[in-house]
Structure formats: structure tokens, C-alpha cells
Amino acid sequence: MFSPLLHHPVIAPIAAAILGAILGSFIAALVGRWPQGRSVLTGRSACDSCGVTLRPWQLVPIISYLVLQGRCAACGGKIGRDALLVELVAAAIGGLALALHPGWPGVAIAAFGWLLLPLAWLDFRHYWLPHPLTLALAIGGLIAASAGIPPDWASRLIGAVTGFGMLSIIAFAYRAFRGREGLGGGDPLLLGAIGLWLGWQLLPLVLMIASGAGLVIALVLQRRGVALTSATRFPLGTLMAAAAWPVALLFALP
Structure with missing residues (x-):
């Protein structure tokens, strides 16, 4: 119907x-x-x-x-x-x-964006990525996979493990060498959930866009006279979410 x-x-x-x-x-x-x-x-x-x-x-x-x-x-x-x-x-x-x-692929991509939106906004405003929302995003990825929306199950599961693992290793290394937290605990979980939607193949593109956007923002802030230090906080979750949805829209489906 x-x-x-x-x-x-x-x-x-x-x-x-x-x-x-x-x-x-x-x-x-x-x-x-x-x-x-x-x-x-x-x-x-x-x-x-x-x-x-x-x-x-x-x-x-x-x-x-x-x-x-x-x-x-x-x-x-x-x-x-x-x-x-x-x-x-x-x-x-x-x-x-x-x-x-x-069709249904468009519905899936819209749902992906709607699930990312509150996470992006809360991280932007409060540096907070609530676990229940990240879990809902991950469950949405599983539902999309069950409905036959590309990518395949293997790509999605590898993407989830890779996304979570990459940022977890970076967070552990930063904490070990600098003696303080460099990433929020919700960031690895969010990238893992994004990997569950996009598959492992598109994660490097998401990180590249998010990192590039963060660099541009930092340069703009410096030009405006804002002093940036190693303790300056950036909403990485917002940047990843803002990168992930356009990547899904333009590249996720064949």
C-alpha cells in the first residue's frame, strides 16, 4: 500500500x-x-x-x-x-x-539522520552522548540490516567493532601518555553504532570529514582570537554525526 x-x-x-x-x-x-x-x-x-x-x-x-x-x-x-x-x-x-x-532505502537513511540528530545536538550543547540514544541508533542499524538495506551484515558488524575499537584505542593511548581523558566515553560507542549503519568501508571517510571539519572550526576560532589549548573541548560526536549522515545519503547505497 x-x-x-x-x-x-x-x-x-x-x-x-x-x-x-x-x-x-x-x-x-x-x-x-x-x-x-x-x-x-x-x-x-x-x-x-x-x-x-x-x-x-x-x-x-x-x-x-x-x-x-x-x-x-x-x-x-x-x-x-x-x-x-x-x-x-x-x-x-x-x-x-x-x-x-x-522507497524503503530512503526511509532507512532518514531514520539514520533522525536518530543521529539528538545525539549531535546534545553533544554540541552539553558534550553528552546518552547511552540510551546510542543504543537506539545501534538497534536501528540492526533493523535496517534485517530489512535487507545495504550494506551486508558482515560489513556492518565489522564496522561496529572497528569503529568502537579505533576510538577506544585512541582514548586509551591518550590517557596513558597524557594522564587525562582525551575522548568522551560515548564517542567510541557512537562510532561503533555509525559503523553498524554504514559498514566498515565508509568509516575512514566519516572520520576524515569529521576531522577536517574540526580543523576548519579550530582555525576559524583562532582567527577570531579564541585561545585554543590542549584542554579545549570539541564535540567530536557532533562532528561524526554531521559527517555520517551526508556520507549515508551520498555513498551508502549502490
């Missing part, structure tokens, strides 16, 4: 973008509440400034923010842009995935 619609060149990307925006709203609530110890499954959304419970028409992804011009309808307080950005990115993930890869 759904297969013809998933292959439609217009309906499929638009529907995936709308679904992405809806999921993006949930992801935005998740990344906003979880670090504060608040549940995303209970309690109604409210204005951070005045505490007024938001009405359904104020919770329409993307559209409500634009209509309200980024302000609370009750108190006029400014609404943070994080939720809007997450919703836009999630919509773009869905639309691009189904536009370039009609």
Missing part, C-alpha cells in the same frame, strides 16, 4: 519532510528537557519565560514559530531558536532522503 507512495517523486519527499518536522519537534523537546532532568513523555509544553501552557496551535512545527515571530503569545518573551533549527534540520533530513533514495 505504501510502497507506490514511497516512490512518488513529489509526495514522498514532502511527506517525509512533514514527518521530519513533527519528529524534530519531539527531538527538540527531548534535547531541551533531558539535560534538566525533565521527562519528554510527561507534562505539557510551556513557555520558559512565563510558564503558560502552550496551546495546540502554538506547537505546530516550524509554522508556529514563524507566525509568532519567535515570541510567546502570552507574555511576548523570546523563544529560543534551537527548536526551530532542530525541526528544520529534521525536515531537511526526511525530504532529502526520500528525494534522492525513493
